[in-house]
Amino acid sequence: MNAPVAEEWLLADSAWWGAGRWFGRCALRLHDGAPADSSPAAPEDVPARARTRRLAGTVLPGLRDAHVHCGLADIRAVRAGGIAEVHDLGSAPDVLAALRTADPALPRTRVVGAFLTAPGGYPCDRSWAAGSFREVRSPADAEIAVAEQLSAGAHAIKVAVNSDAGPVFSGSVLTAVVAAAQRAGRTVVAHAEGRDAVRFAYDHGIDALAHTPWTERVDDGLIADAAQRMSWISTLDIHGYGVDTPEFRTATDNLRRFVEHGGVVRYGTDLGNGPLPLGVNRREIAALLAVGLTPDDVLTAMTDVRGGAPPCWIPGGLDRDRAHFAESLCHAQVVDSITQSKPCDESPER
Ligand SMILES: [Zn+2]
Known part of the structure; x- marks a missing residue:
């Protein structure tokens, strides 16, 4: 018997998902900690009973x-x-x-x-x-x-x-x-x-x-x-x-x-x-x-948007300005899967 797939949705303030593709408030579906779809969805598209986690910041494919x-x-x-x-x-x-x-x-x-x-x-x-x-x-x-x-x-x-x-x-x-x-x-x-x-x-x-x-x-x-x-x-x-x-x-x-x-x-x-x-x-x-x-x-x-690595996120949001971009990206964290994350749904500030 296969173990059930652990599915959850990350609700983010913004996301970058492949060359030139920036999103505002959005939702990313994960299967066993890896992105399940080719791009984030609208928050309204998250099913009512879905397990969700809110991340205050920018979500990226895994660095x-x-x-x-x-x-x-x-x-x-x-x-x-x-x-x-x-x-x-x-x-x-x-x-x-x-x-x-x-x-x-x-x-x-x-x-x-x-x-x-x-x-x-x-x-x-x-x-x-x-x-x-x-x-x-x-x-x-x-x-x-x-x-x-x-x-x-x-x-x-x-x-x-x-x-x-x-x-x-x-x-x-x-x-x-x-x-x-x-x-x-x-x-x-x-x-x-x-x-x-x-x-x-x-x-x-x-x-x-x-x-x-x-x-x-x-x-x-x-x-x-x-x-x-x-x-x-x-x-x-x-x-x-x-x-x-x-x-x-x-x-x-x-x-x-x-x-x-x-x-x-x-x-x-x-x-x-x-x-x-x-x-x-x-x-x-x-x-x-x-x-x-x-x-x-x-x-x-x-990154590789189709690569299957767990996503990363930047608490507080990624600064896209050239002068601050490198510093901002250094705040990246890997998003832990459900089994690793704490039961509360608000991730800690860094
Ligand atoms: Zn070497």
Whole structure:
């Protein structure tokens, strides 16, 4: 017998629900803590006997950090800091096993399994990477390596292409990785670092970059091509943590031109890499605004309206003005499901 679906309605003062779609007073139906419909409804549409909860503020699809290492950061604190979903971009099997427990304090998680890399390639020599990489020796081995990650629950495949730190894949091995991932309906995300690494990744059909390129200025022609086909995960703040650096400037210049060409940007921080805030990162958002994203674009980069993550809300309302937007978004909280929330229907002020 299936357990009954727990249904409730959130009554909010306002909502943002996908690019350009702002709502005033509205109602969002939840099934087991996740949005049940493609957009909020009018408050009058809530059935008379429905279970409701009022949130004084703005409701959003669940905020997502698309680049996290769950073994290197306290992801319960990340959820408590307003992030509903994290994408783990490389962790050891014991870390991934711990994520599979049904713990309501954990964010929703998507994983890639291990970094796939050339024998002796990045990040094999990094202490933080113990157990979280898989060396791939041939095109045939690539198929096995991809299958291993899929059986570990991978929603995408991660490869390392770092010509600054050891050997990188041959073209035939990378082609085999991408083909095996495509056959399984998975995208491939690359850590591209060093001379011509972005070109190599693009030419071999990589779908996404785990970082905005920061080791070299990517030429305009390649940026224009990449913007047609790739998404880039931002990770700007790791290049200085608020201090201006040459790497930060190179990355922001590349991302600004990628955005001008219409490229898809996803908010991600590389949590676990240095002193980053656990939760919504104001500096990362400020950097995205500075390269030309609007507040609406930033929300798009942080959410997936069809993704099924629990929604977030901003007590007191989200300030859409550019000058206050990043600060305002840092007040985000993940909306707990009925089973987690207190019986009273008015959520506490922060
Ligand atoms: Zn990373």
